[in-house]
Amino acid sequence: xxxxxxxEQFRIFAQGAARDGATTYDVICRGMADxxxxxxxxxxxxxxxxxxxxxxxxxxxxLLAGARHPLAAYYDTVxxxxxxxxxxxxxxxxAEFKDFCLTHRAELLALIAVRSTQTNEIGRCTALxxxxxVIAAGDPEGQPLSLLDxxxxxxxxxxxxxxxYTYRQRTDGAVLPAGRPDAKVHLExxxxxxxxxxxxxxxxxxxxxxxxxxxxxDPTSDDGAHWLLACLWPDNLxxxxxxxxxxxxxxxxxTPPEVYRGDIVDELPAVVERIAPSxxxxxxxxxxxxxxxxxxxxxxxxxxxxxxxxxxxxxxxxESPVETPGLPTPPSPSPRPTSHLATALxxxxxxxxxxxxxxxxxxxxxxxxxxxxxxxxxxxxxEPEPAPRPR
Ligand SMILES: C[S@@+](CC[C@H](N)C(=O)[O-])C[C@H]1O[C@@H](n2cnc3c(N)ncnc32)[C@H](O)[C@@H]1O
Numbered sequence: 001x002x003x004x005x006x007x008e009q010f011r012i013f014a015q016g017a018a019r020d021g022a023t024t025y026d027v028i029c030r031g032m033a034d035x036x037x038x039x040x041x042x043x044x045x046x047x048x049x050x051x052x053x054x055x056x057x058x059x060x061x062x063l064l065a066g067a068r069h070p071l072a073a074y075y076d077t078v079x080x081x082x083x084x085x086x087x088x089x090x091x092x093x094x095a096e097f098k099d100f101c102l103t104h105r106a107e108l109l110a111l112i113a114v115r116s117t118q119t120n121e122i123g124r125c126t127a128l129x130x131x132x133x134v135i136a137a138g139d140p141e142g143q144p145l146s147l148l149d150x151x152x153x154x155x156x157x158x159x160x161x162x163x164x165y166t167y168r169q170r171t172d173g174a175v176l177p178a179g180r181p182d183a184k185v186h187l188e189x190x191x192x193x194x195x196x197x198x199x200x201x202x203x204x205x206x207x208x209x210x211x212x213x214x215x216x217x218d219p220t221s222d223d224g225a226h227w228l229l230a231c232l233w234p235d236n237l238x239x240x241x242x243x244x245x246x247x248x249x250x251x252x253x254x255t256p257p258e259v260y261r262g263d264i265v266d267e268l269p270a271v272v273e274r275i276a277p278s279x280x281x282x283x284x285x286x287x288x289x290x291x292x293x294x295x296x297x298x299x300x301x302x303x304x305x306x307x308x309x310x311x312x313x314x315x316x317x318x319e320s321p322v323e324t325p326g327l328p329t330p331p332s333p334s335p336r337p338t339s340h341l342a343t344a345l346x347x348x349x350x351x352x353x354x355x356x357x358x359x360x361x362x363x364x365x366x367x368x369x370x371x372x373x374x375x376x377x378x379x380x381x382x383e384p385e386p387a388p389r390p391r
Contacts, residue, residue: 006042006050007033013052022233024074024093025056031094041101045112053231058111059097061230062104065222069103071096075234080241117231118217120153122246123239123365124286125160126167126189127318127345129178129201130370131358132160132282134347135314136204139280144207146279148271150264150300151288152211154219154228155257156246161203162253163187163246169195170367179203185245192369199370207279209257212267216259219250239364264288265300269307277311280350284316287343287363290323297326308350315348318361330357333371347372 004012014029029052032038042050063071063078072078073089074096101108136145149158164183167176170190178201179187191198218224225247232240250256260271264285275281283304289297304315321329322340329344336342345359358372 006039006052010052017233020233022235024234027093028056028097031097035098038098038101041105041109042112044109049112053117054112054115055101055108057117057227057230058108058115059100059104060232060234061111061226062100062107064226064230067100067104069096069100071100076237077229077232077234077240080237081244115227116215118153118215118228119231119287120156120217120228120243120246121287121364122156122160122163122185122242123187123189123362124318125157125163126165126187126365127359127361127368128157128160128284128286128316129165129203130199130368131284131316131345131347132204133199133201134358134372135280135282135316137199138349139312142205143278143280144205146208146275146281147206147210148275148281148283149209149211149257150268150283150285151291152213152216152257152259154217154224154247154250155209155211155259156219156243156250157286158209158211158257159246159249159253159255161206162249165189165201167191167195167198167201167368176201185242185249187242187365189365190367192367197370198368206255208275209255210271210275211257211259212262212264212271213259214261214263216261219247220256225251265292265296265303268300268303272307272311272313280312280314282314282316283307284318286318287320289317289319289327292326294324294326297324301327304348308348308352312350314350316346318343318345320344320363328355330355332357332360334360334369 010029010033014026017025017029042055063075064081074093147158152158162180162183164180164186165178166188167178168188168190170192174195176195217228229240229243232243260267292300307313317327319327320340320342321344322338329346332344341363343361343363344357345361347356347358356372360369
């Protein structure tokens with residue numbers, strides 16, 4: 001819950017949207033900030049749910065679910081699903097938004113009362129893929145990995161091996177394709193540094209896919225899919241289209257993840273117990289620990305370390321170091337100043353050796369700077385160092 005008065009919340013939200021080039025929400029939120037009818041509508045919601053992003057997501061949700069209203073013409077995302085032309089129709093967006101809200105007042109309040117905004121960013125799989133390759137390469141027996149995604153949302157990142165990837169070297173545009181060449185979902189990632197710095201990018205065999213989330217989303221239901229899509233912003237068609245395609249993959253996959261509802265710290269031991277101890281396990285999370293207090297972050301790490309005593313367990317996370325002081329993130333080799341969105345990809349190996357900062361990455365996986373050299377699986381301990389890989 002924000003302590004700020006609602007008009008202030010709308011104005012701050014508008015500024016953020018303007019900074020991100022999200023014109024639709026910028027205009028709407030500036031219009032809502034001083035509108036007494038709209039402020040009165042939101043004031044009917046439970047106190048902790050009175051937030052601009054929840055109202056915006058609820059409106060977007062009803063439009064995606066098929067509500068007919070002139071407002072739909074202003075949402076590129078809704079137009080893309082309905083097959084209409086993108087681009088603003090040139091009327092009064094704020095007036096249409098307000099009319100929609102007052103017309104659908106009861107449905108909106110019902111949604112706002114119980115929902116929370118939620119995302120599942122499959123772009124982060126551009127970091128997960130090389131990290132899992134590092135882990136798989138370290139297992140001389142090449143056993144299939146079991147995956148456990150903490151804060152899995154709709155479990156879409158557990159389907160990383162259903163997607164296609166293009167890694168593009170920033171300096172000269174050289175590309176490295178990976179993943180499934182026939183994939184319906186394609187992820188692009190700019191590589192800072194050299195493509196040759198990345199580990200091999202094959203698809204490691206996966207034994208089990210599991211997740212835990214406080215409010216898991218069922219990607220196979222219309223309600224779940226529409227809510228997840230509705231929490232994206234209507235101007236960002238690329239991100240929306242990618243998620244839409246990933247949801248289609250989740251609907252038809254032959255390997256749906258097993259997802260458990262609960263708190264990631266409290267439920268972790270019981271869920272790990274369901275996984276055969278002989279199966280090498282990767283416990284990972286991305287942009288989840290920031291929701292925990294630093295103390296709870298430390299409890300999470302302690303719980304993982306305790307579980308790692310009894311089995312082969314790798315711990316991997318992609319989190320903002322600024323937001324997660326309770327995680328054992330090594331400092332970045334980069335001299336750049338870090339923002340709260342800057343994200344570190346960290347691996348705590350199963351053998352108990354110290355954490356490795358594998359990479360720095362964009363919070364949605366748009367770019368990756370790989371730091372750690374991958375172990376070469378063809379070299380056995382005691383053999384001489386391999387010659388540097390071609391770059
Ligand atoms: C920003 S989303 C990230 C989802 C996904 N990991 C990704 O990278 O796209 C955060 C997710 O963590 C979940 N979450 C936050 N705190 C949690 C907790 N203490 N226990 C379980 N799930 C939690 C939320 O429900 C939400 O699905």
